[in-house]
Amino acid sequence: MYKERIRYAPYLNRVMDAEKAADFIKDGMIVGASGFTRAGDPKAVTLALAERAKKEKIKIKFWTGASLSDEVDGGLAEAGALSHRLPFQATRSMRDLINKGEILFTDQHLSLTNEWIRNGVMGPIDIALVEAVTITEDGYIIPTTSVGNTPIFVDQAKKVIIEINMAHTPLLEGVHDIYLPEKRPGREPILLKTPMERIGTPYIKVDPEKVVAIVITDQMDVPSNILPADEETKIMANHIIEFLKEEVNQGRIPNSLMPLQSGVGTIANAVLEGLVHSPFEDLIVASEVLQDAVFELFKAGKVKFAAATSVTLSPSWTKELFENFDQYRDKLVFRPQEISNHPELIRRMGLIAINTALEADIYGNVNSTHVAGTHMMNGIGGSGDFARNAGLSIFVTKSIAKDGKISSIVPMVSHVDHTEHDVQILVTEQGLADLRGLAPRERAELIIEKCVHPMYKDKMREYYNEALERGGHTPHVLEKALSWHQKLRETGTML
C-alpha cells in the first residue's frame, strides 16, 4: 500500500529496489543522509551500498545528522565504504577505524554542520539519502523519527533518493517543524520564544526533478540500548533536584524550571528520569534526542511538551509511543538540529542542559570524547551547543569507572571539549559542585570535596597541594598533570 504514502504521482515510476538506487552513488561522492541517533536513518540503500563496497572499490564521504544504527554505520564502515564521516558516530567498528586513521572523522558541534554545508565549505552534496514516512501532493518529504540535517542535504544535493518506510506511522505527518535560517548576510532572527511554537513547514521542500529514486522499506528504527537507572544515577538525580529546588527558592527559575535538555546516553537519561520524583510541574523538554525518560515524565504528568530533532527509545517505550501516537502528537515537535541546538534559542530560552562527562578535572574542564586523550568514543554531539549557551550547564559523571581503576575526576583532563568557562555545575554520585562565579582555586577545593571518590581524594589533595606550591591562577604540576592517565596506560589502574 505504499502508493497511499506517495501523493505525488510522478514519483511512482521512480520506485526501484535499493540496489538499483544505490547505483547512483559513485566512488568519491559526498552523501548526506537522514538519521540522528539511529532514528530515521536510511536502512536499505545504505546496506545495498555496503554490499557493493565489498565487491568494488567505492569510498564515499558520509555526512549525517548524528550517529546511525550499528547496522548502517557499522555496515558501511566494515565494508570499507567510507573515507570520511561527520559529525557524530557511536558504533564500535566505525570507532575502531577512526582511531586507526582509516576513516577521517570530523567531530562537530551539531548546530554547525548546516552552516558549513550552506556556504559550501563541506563541499557539494552529491546525493541526499532520506527516509520519509510520506510524500505530499507537491512531492515534498515528510520525514520520520528525526529531522537532523536532512533539510539542508535535500536543499543542497544534486540528486535525492527517498526511502519510504512503511513501518513508521503516517501520523508522524504534522509533527515536524522545518525551518532553516537563511544564508548570511541578511539573516532574520529566529522567532521562537518557547519550544512549543512553530515557525516552519511540516514537510521538507524538494525540487521533484532532483528525486531520482524512491525505495520502499518496512523496518522500524533499531531501538536504543540505554541501561536503566541504578543507585548511583538516582543519587545524582537527587543532587540535581535539590540544587534546582534551591534555584527555584532563590527566584532564579520558576517551579516549571526552564526547558530541559539532556544528553544522549544512560546517565543523562537516568538523571532526567529522576525528575519523576521531584516537585517540579509543567516541564518542557527542549533537547536533541527524546529518550525514554521524557516519556516516563509524560506518563507521570510532569512534562507537558517536548521538542527535539529525534526520538530514540527502548523497545517497550517505542511500543508505548507508536501504539498511542495520537495521544502524543500534539505534545511533540521535531525540528532540524540547527534549530534544536541553535545558540540563539538556547541562550534566549535559558535551557537547563544536562550532559555527560567522560572525565572532568579539578578546575571544571570536561572531556566528553577522547579516552586517554587520544581515542575517540562518539563525538561532542550537541553538548557544546547546549553547555556554552544554556542558562544552567550541568555535567554528570560517576566518580569512578571500571571498579575504581579509573577516577573520572583527574588533575587535568586529557582532552578538553568544554572549558572551565562553560561548565557551571559538576555532579557525581558523591555530590554536586556549583562552580558558578568561582575562581579556579575555589573550584578545585569544591570539586575535590564534593565530586572526587573517597578512594582518590587523598591522592588528589596531594597533587593539588604540590600544585599550590608552584603557584599560579590555575595551579598545576605540568609533569604530573597527565600522570594518572599514563599510569592507567602502563598499569591498568590510576590508583
Place this chain on the structure above:
Amino acid sequence: MYKERIRYAPYLNRVMDAEKAADFIKDGMIVGASGFTRAGDPKAVTLALAERAKKEKIKIKFWTGASLSDEVDGGLAEAGALSHRLPFQATRSMRDLINKGEILFTDQHLSLTNEWIRNGVMGPIDIALVEAVTITEDGYIIPTTSVGNTPIFVDQAKKVIIEINMAHTPLLEGVHDIYLPEKRPGREPILLKTPMERIGTPYIKVDPEKVVAIVITDQMDVPSNILPADEETKIMANHIIEFLKEEVNQGRIPNSLMPLQSGVGTIANAVLEGLVHSPFEDLIVASEVLQDAVFELFKAGKVKFAAATSVTLSPSWTKELFENFDQYRDKLVFRPQEISNHPELIRRMGLIAINTALEADIYGNVNSTHVAGTHMMNGIGGSGDFARNAGLSIFVTKSIAKDGKISSIVPMVSHVDHTEHDVQILVTEQGLADLRGLAPRERAELIIEKCVHPMYKDKMREYYNEALERGGHTPHVLEKALSWHQKLRETGTML
C-alpha cells in the same frame, strides 16, 4: 561648568568630592564599575578608595566590564583593596596577586557576566560606580567611551555613584544604544539584523533615588599602548587577506565581507590594519573594542560603520577621534557588552572573528590566557563569545616568541580556552591553516606544514610521528605532550 552636564537638578546637591563618595563603599561590598579596556572607567572614587585601603582594612569584590587602566586596577590591587575580581584584567600588579591566589579572579565570557548578575548568582551589587559624560533631564546616565556591564550594574545596584567626566566630549550623547535582554523565561528575540541598527535608548535608565553621590572629574582615559604593525604582522594580515579574497571568490561572503571583530591587543589590531591594503570595501566593524586600526580603516574609506562596547586608542588616534567627533558620531554605536558579544547576534550576522592565541597546538586547540598552563595573563575576554559563534573564527599568533625560545605552536596546549571545535583558521607569519571540516590528523599535517616555525618543524614532526605510532583519533604521546613546557620551565627554552 559641570552644571550644564547635569540636567537633572536634584543631583546638584549630591555633588561631593571623591573621598566622601568613596565612603559609601564598605568592606566586603560588591562594587560594579563602568569601564572596558581602560575606556570609561571611574577614575576618582576608585583611587580615593585605594588611598583609604592603604590605611584601613577594606576589601571589596570588584566587578567591571573588562580591564580598567593600570592606574585604577593596579592602584586598587596594590592597595590590597580587592578580594575578588571579574571578568577580565590586564594589569601586571593585579595579575601577580591573582597568580599568588591573593585576589580571586573569575575569568568569564564577557557576554555572560550580565546573565549571572541579572539572576543573582554573582550576589547583589551594593554599589554601581559609573563614569558619565552627561545626566539627562530625567536623571539618566549618558556613559562615556564604553558601555560594558554598566547598565546591569546600575539596574541591580542598591546605590549608584556617578563620576561626571568633563574631559569627555558631550557629543558622546546619542552614540550609545542601551538595550538589555529581559530575565528569562519570556525573553524576546534581539531584533538587530545588522550592527548599524538601533534598538535601545541613548541613556542608561536609573532610579534617581539610588544615586547617592556625584563626583566631578576631568581626566581623559589612559590611552592604549599597542605596538605598531611590524613585518610579521603585515605578513599575517596578507595571509588573511588572501584567504578572504578566496572566500569572496567562492561566493561564501560578499566583497564587503561580514562584520569584523578583532581582539584586543597589538597583533589583532595590526592584522586588521592590514585591510587598508585590501580590495574589500564598505566594511562594517562589530567588535568589542575599537582600536586604532578601525579608525585607520575609516580614514582610508574602507570602513563605513563600527559598533562596539568601547573605544581605546593611542594618543594620536584619540586626538583624531575626539577633535573630529562630529565626523564620526553617525558612524559609531556603543552597546552593552552583553549585546556586542551576544551569541545570538554573532551567529546571525556571521561575524569574521580575529583573535589572538597565546599558544595553539597541532590539533587546533588554543590557549588564550595561561602562561605554561598555570599563570594568568589577562583573561579569555570576548574571544570565546566570538570564536564559538562566528561565521569565520580566525586565530593569529606569531610562530615563535622570545627569540625562538618559545614555540607558539606546541604538541598540546597547556590550557584550553578554545577547543578544536571552535578554531577554524590558524595563522602565523609562516602561513595560514584552514582547518574547517578537517579530521584531527589532517589538521596536524596542515598546522605543522603551514604554521610551525622552521626551527621547531623537525622536532614537531618527530613528536607527531611518535604519536601516530600510538594511534587514536587525536594521536598523542601523553607523557611527552607537555614536555615542551616542562623544558621551557627547566631550561629557559623549548628548543
